Amino acid sequence: MAALQLEKQRGRYAALAIAAVVIVVGIPLWWKTTQTYRAWLPFSEISELATLRLQLSVDIEVVFSRGTLTPEQQKKVPLSHVNEKEHEVDGKTGLRYKFETKYRTATIMEEDALNQPSAAEADLSLHMLTESACGSVVVYVIPESSTLLPQVSSKDVNVYVGQRRTALLRSTPIRSSWTLKEVLSSLDPQVEQIVNTMSFSHQDIIAALSDRVRLAKVTKESMADSMRAIKSSPGYEITFSLLNPDPKSHNVYWNIKGAVDSYIQPLLNKLAPIANFSVDSQILYYAVLGVNPRFDNSVSSYTLSADSLSHVINPVETRLGSNAASSNPVLNFLLYVPDSHHSPLFIRDRNKREVPTNAFHSPRWGGIMVYNVNDTYGPEAQLPVDININMAKVMGVFLAQLRLMLGVQHTHPPPGFMLQSPGSAGLADWELDRLLWSRSVENIATASTTITSLAQLLDQIGNIVINDNIAQQVSSAVTSLQSAVAELEAGNLAFALQYSREAILASERAFFNPSLLHLLYFPDDQKFAIYIPLFLPMCVPIVLSLLKIVNETRRMRAEKQAKND
Incomplete structure (x- = not known):
């Protein structure tokens, strides 16, 4: 009997x-070992x-040349003035413009530069x-009597x-009794323009x-420029x-190589801070537009209407x-x-008028120019006829289209501007x-939207899986965004663009990292469906033994209490 009790006690233990091993260790x-690894992310900063809230700071320097201020007024310069304007775009985005204007008089060398015969020469001398x-x-600011600013179409250029x-501003008539503030x-209105x-x-x-915002307050011109320009990218391929x-x-x-070196490469060199560019070229034979042009008897030529241009690209x-x-x-x-x-083939706009450049462009895709050559040889010329393309004419059109698609917006100057x-x-x-201003703000907006969307996705x-590489890219993007916003506020445009580019690169690397999809289609119900058949046969005997021990313990306590009673 004692041996049987000892055996039962040993079984219970x-x-x-x-x-205990299963609960405490297993x-x-x-x-x-089965939980999803999720590295730490700066969710509070995201x-x-x-x-x-962006603040754009512009440093403005107004220089008065000889003859624009009275001696009494010159005694009050140099001085500075800060003007701030705030615009609420929507509830989540705001803009503040800070214009810090410094006033001073021109130096002797600047006076000599302003004595050049023309405004273009003066601009070059001032730059040097x-x-x-x-x-x-x-x-x-130059005197009202200065001959640097010419007349255009019988109108004075101010x-x-x-x-x-740099800009040259013709001084308005100033009374000697005016104070410098007046x-x-x-x-101020002209400087603001x-x-x-x-x-x-x-x-x-x-x-x-x-x-980030709805474009409800944007003019048609800005909307058109925004739609034509291709979105900001670290690099572009030009073909x-x-x-x-x-x-x-x-x-x-x-001569495409010489034309690119002469007309396109100088522009790309100036745009190097914005993106990396690669240029290539090719010749395609037997390549047709895919649209049959119509013959116009009135001008004895073939025409492509504006309605048919959309069917040319595909x-x-x-x-x-x-x-x-x-x-x-x-x-x-x-x-x-x-x-x-x-041939000849001409492009007509929606008003049935011939396009002077004989070219058209597709927003964010590229441009096509039709080059007629039938007038360069006679009807009895021996075929094939050798044709040399006038690259100056062609590149002038392509350069204008490239400027539009890269976001160099057409400027509409106020009256009196040249x-x-x-x-x-x-x-x-x-x-x-x-x-640079537009691309910096666009990069900040895009990167902040990308990082915010990624954080919401990971939270939901x-x-x-959030591995260390993704966490590093997210932290790098957040840090670069904060630096870009700070540099914009300080007026350091070049550094702001650099940090904004780093932010958009890091945010896209994190958002499109393929490791995010490793366990996306392995939900918790599938996890339990795999582990239950594995652990259930082992857990059933343990649970039954524990239930038996609990029942025996209750029975023994009940018997002991009955004896005591």
Whole structure:
């Protein structure tokens, strides 16, 4: 009897030991080894990105040349003035503009530069004296009698904007009795117009925030420019294609390398801070537009209407080849030489008028130019005829289309303004600044939206793996975003663009990381469906033994209590 009791007691201890090992060691170990790994993310800092408050600071320098101020007024300079404006875009996005204006008189060397025969020469001389910081604006106030600003169409030019970051402003008549404050008040409206022309406008920044806000307050011009421009990207692929549908009649030559070096590369060199560019070219034979042009008897030529242009791209795009090796957006520029049976070929707009450039562009895709060659040889010429393309004519059109698609918006200056052509550089310094402002804000808006969306996704779906690499990219993106916002507030445009590019790269690497999908389609019910058949046969004897021990313990306590009673 004693041996039987000892054996039962030993069985109870064994069952309790096994249950203790399973509960204390087994279950925590199983829970730990099967849980989804989720590295730490700065969710509190990410939540702050949902409410984006940007402050854009512009340094403005107003320089008074000789003859624009009285001796009494000159004694009060130099001085500075800060003007702040705040615009509430919506409940989660706000803008504040800070214009810090410094006033001073011109130096002796600047006076010599302003004595040049023309405004363009004065602009170059001023640039050689000192180079203005990226994003800044320098306004030189010249006397009303100065001959630097010419007349255009019998109208006086009051403001001349050069290729750099300087502008010449004709002084308004100033009374000797005016104080310096009254003089500056009379100049403020014109200086503000210059800043809106050379730096950025409210509409430009709102359009750049299109990923975060509804574009209800944007003008039609800003909306059109925003739709034409391709979205911000770390790099772009630019492809120039020559389409020769009739090589038996035309043997076409084009010096594309020399043309790119002369017309396109200077523009790309100036845009190097924004993105990386790669340029290639190709010649496609027997490539047709896919749309049959109509013959117009009134002008004895073939025409393509504006309604048919949308059907041109798809047939041609199949011949352009793929850029699978790169994930960067592709900008296509096509030069089409019509075959002899459909030549000459002209493009007409919606008003049935011929397009002067004989070209059209598709927003965010590229442009196509039709190049007629039938007038370069006679009807009895021996085929195939050698044709040399006038690359200056072609590249002038492609350069204008490239500027539009890269976001260099067309500037509509106020009356009395004269804008100098950017020349061979393809882009003025102040135009580059306008693009940098827009791209910096666009990058910040896109990256903040991406990171916020990723954080919401990871918070809602608990079984997505967050490895250390993703956590590092998210933290890097948040840090870069904070730095970009701080640099914008400080007026350091170049650094703001750099940090914004780093933010958008890190945010996209994190958002599109393939490891996020490893356990996305392995929910908890499938996990239990796998482990229950494995653990249930082992757990049933343990549970039954524990129940038996509990019942025996209750019975023994009841018998002991009955004896005591």
